[in-house]
Amino acid sequence: MGQAPEWRFDPxxxxxxxISPDRGDRPIHxxxxxxxxxxxxxxxxxxxxxxxxxxxAPNGAGWRVRVVPxxxxxxxxxxxxxxxxVTGAAPTPVANAPGSPRLREAGIGVAEVFLESPRHxxxxxxxxxxxxxxxxxxxxxxxxxxxxxxxxGFALVFKNEGPAAGASVDHCHSxxxxxxxxxxxxxxxxxLAGPGCVFCGWVAAELGGPLHVAESDGFAVLCPPAPRxxxxxxxxxKAHGPAFETLSEPEAGExxxxxxxxxxRVHRAFGGPDFNLIVKSTxxxxxxxxxxxxxxxxxxxxxxxxxxxxxxxxxxxxxxxAAELLRAAT
Amino acid sequence: MGQAPEWRFDPxxxxxxxISPDRGDRPIHxxxxxxxxxxxxxxxxxxxxxxxxxxxAPNGAGWRVRVVPxxxxxxxxxxxxxxxxVTGAAPTPVANAPGSPRLREAGIGVAEVFLESPRHxxxxxxxxxxxxxxxxxxxxxxxxxxxxxxxxGFALVFKNEGPAAGASVDHCHSxxxxxxxxxxxxxxxxxLAGPGCVFCGWVAAELGGPLHVAESDGFAVLCPPAPRxxxxxxxxxKAHGPAFETLSEPEAGExxxxxxxxxxRVHRAFGGPDFNLIVKSTxxxxxxxxxxxxxxxxxxxxxxxxxxxxxxxxxxxxxxxAAELLRAAT
Numbered sequence: 001m002g003q004a005p006e007w008r009f010d011p012x013x014x015x016x017x018x019i020s021p022d023r024g025d026r027p028i029h030x031x032x033x034x035x036x037x038x039x040x041x042x043x044x045x046x047x048x049x050x051x052x053x054x055x056x057a058p059n060g061a062g063w064r065v066r067v068v069p070x071x072x073x074x075x076x077x078x079x080x081x082x083x084x085x086v087t088g089a090a091p092t093p094v095a096n097a098p099g100s101p102r103l104r105e106a107g108i109g110v111a112e113v114f115l116e117s118p119r120h121x122x123x124x125x126x127x128x129x130x131x132x133x134x135x136x137x138x139x140x141x142x143x144x145x146x147x148x149x150x151x152x153g154f155a156l157v158f159k160n161e162g163p164a165a166g167a168s169v170d171h172c173h174s175x176x177x178x179x180x181x182x183x184x185x186x187x188x189x190x191x192l193a194g195p196g197c198v199f200c201g202w203v204a205a206e207l208g209g210p211l212h213v214a215e216s217d218g219f220a221v222l223c224p225p226a227p228r229x230x231x232x233x234x235x236x237x238k239a240h241g242p243a244f245e246t247l248s249e250p251e252a253g254e255x256x257x258x259x260x261x262x263x264x265r266v267h268r269a270f271g272g273p274d275f276n277l278i279v280k281s282t283x284x285x286x287x288x289x290x291x292x293x294x295x296x297x298x299x300x301x302x303x304x305x306x307x308x309x310x311x312x313x314x315x316x317x318x319x320x321x322a323a324e325l326l327r328a329a330t
Numbered sequence: 331m332g333q334a335p336e337w338r339f340d341p342x343x344x345x346x347x348x349i350s351p352d353r354g355d356r357p358i359h360x361x362x363x364x365x366x367x368x369x370x371x372x373x374x375x376x377x378x379x380x381x382x383x384x385x386x387a388p389n390g391a392g393w394r395v396r397v398v399p400x401x402x403x404x405x406x407x408x409x410x411x412x413x414x415x416v417t418g419a420a421p422t423p424v425a426n427a428p429g430s431p432r433l434r435e436a437g438i439g440v441a442e443v444f445l446e447s448p449r450h451x452x453x454x455x456x457x458x459x460x461x462x463x464x465x466x467x468x469x470x471x472x473x474x475x476x477x478x479x480x481x482x483g484f485a486l487v488f489k490n491e492g493p494a495a496g497a498s499v500d501h502c503h504s505x506x507x508x509x510x511x512x513x514x515x516x517x518x519x520x521x522l523a524g525p526g527c528v529f530c531g532w533v534a535a536e537l538g539g540p541l542h543v544a545e546s547d548g549f550a551v552l553c554p555p556a557p558r559x560x561x562x563x564x565x566x567x568k569a570h571g572p573a574f575e576t577l578s579e580p581e582a583g584e585x586x587x588x589x590x591x592x593x594x595r596v597h598r599a600f601g602g603p604d605f606n607l608i609v610k611s612t613x614x615x616x617x618x619x620x621x622x623x624x625x626x627x628x629x630x631x632x633x634x635x636x637x638x639x640x641x642x643x644x645x646x647x648x649x650x651x652a653a654e655l656l657r658a659a660t
Contacts, residue, residue: 158634
């Protein structure tokens with residue numbers, strides 16, 4: 001392993017960035033040597049969760065979904081006492097930088113990978129319904145695990161599908177990264193969600209309206225009011241629910257079906273784009289209102305100088321038009 | 331032209347996004363048909379500024395640097411009265427969206443393109459010193475123009491070099507986008523810069539230190555405390571100066587030389603990456619402290635689900651290591 005990951009703080013811009021040299025060591029695997037396929041379990045760290053055929057041994061064949069620590073983790077749990085950071089302790093100056101405003105904090109956290117199919121499948125929309133439902137259950141179970149663990153403040157489950165979305169392995173997989181603190185953008189969103197739940201009212205107002213894409217008994221599929229990319233779409237529970245880790249067994253199956261259908265629509269309507277899937281759920285210690293959701297971000301456009309210089313994104317497709325295209329893409 | 335550009339606001343997340351369908355119509359030009367080369371002036375809108383050989387006619391051959399309105403502009407000046415927006419008037423609800431929190435505002439502003447060479451050169455570092463200095467002078471002159479115009483609140487000059495940086499034309503060019511309001515991230519940075527000038531102290535503290543890359547009489551080249559990408563580097567004037575548009579003639583030449591040298595170092599040290607160049611300058615109506623700078627962002631890594639879900643970036647190279655590599659890349 002290389003130099004341990006660190007948060008660096010920039011008092012000039014208010015920015016914080018995680019510097020993690022180990023992430024740069026991720027290899028590109030030639031075709032036929034996929035480390036995520038069944039039979040290659042020795043190429044990943046020992047599993048922390050697996051849904052397996054009865055009687056099959058841990059870290060061997062026979063699994064449907066398998067969760068392992070990320071070998072090229074952006075954060076590590078062995079770098080200090082996360083409890084101290086949750087309190088918001090001030091970062092410490094970088095050693096040997098007298099007079100410099102450089103500040104750092106250890107890159108504490110967990111990083112896990114969800115292997116979503118024993119066979120070499122590359123698209124979530126092509127997984128079977130039961131395979132996709134197992135992936136959703138695994139996301140829920142690991143979020144619940146880290147919620148109950150008590151050392152972390154926030155965790156994000158996400159999927160990068162395709163190189164334009166940041167994937168370095170094409171085997172269908174997703175990730176969890178958990179950190180002691182709540183990211184500022186997440187804290188701001190949580191603040192805006194109260195004092196009632198703004199999402200509950202929004203979902204009710206938009207169902208059947210110009211941003212409506214699809215729905216099931218329990219879930220609404222909507223384009224957001226200010227989409228960041230052409231075809232950005234959200235899946236939200238119709239009923240109030242802050243934490244993804246409280247998902248029931250039937251809800252997991254229904255959510256998998258709705259998400260597969262949405263991804264097939266995005267594939268048809270927007271030219272088979274690479275995409276990010278993001279599970280937005282409440283911070284672990286937050287008791288106020290929030291409403292979990294899944295975000296799909298098709299990556300058909302590139303951020304450029306304007307976006308990095310101003311923080312303001314430019315999208316080329318209005319959300320009403322994107323919803324119209326997605327509704328028609330059955 | 332398609333539907334007029336609009337800002338859309340998302341009260342759920344606090345996000346604002348510019349939706350601009352015309353941006354999606356940008357064509358890809360086959361080799362040999364570059365619309366930015368000398369002799370093809372009819373393929374761009376009439377010039378708003380050009381540095382030309384004595385006696386050469388506007389919009390014909392004979393120019394060294396030429397500035398034209400962007401044919402695929404993200405914002406337009408004919409959509410309303412920008413003066414009203416500078417005051418921070420509340421956005422209006424989207425028509426036909428009763429009960430919906432969708433809010434919009436006209437996409438007012440200007441978008442210009444700087445053609446930085448009459449010949450088909452694709453890399454700023456390969457421009458001659460006088461050609462690069464002319465580009466820097468053009469950036470200054472157009473920022474000064476829009477400052478004096480009085481209708482805009484902020485303008486950004488930036489360059490996207492290479493497809494990974496968002497360029498759709500490979501001929502060496504840069505852009506200016508100006509808008510009536512100050513982007514929130516820029517307003518926050520301006521707020522942090524006071525009440526003294528934090529940049530003045532930082533430049534003095536880092537010169538010759540672990541983040542030092544290079545310097546000239548008037549300029550410091552430093553890696554920032556929390557770089558967003560491997561090799562991110564800033565060029566700052568050593569003396570306090572909030573506004574890029576006040577650059578003197580000798581300073582323009584010196585800045586061009588320092589920037590060309592830095593881009594050559596980035597090219598050698600980081601594998602010839604595509605990059606964004608950003609000119610950060612004070613908002614037009616801001617009287618408080620700020621310190622202009624040029625940022626170079628090598629685009630060797632891709633933002634993925636974690637970044638879009640949390641707003642937190644992951645970089646793989648510490649700034650001290652990047653500065654070491656850049657110092658050695660002479």
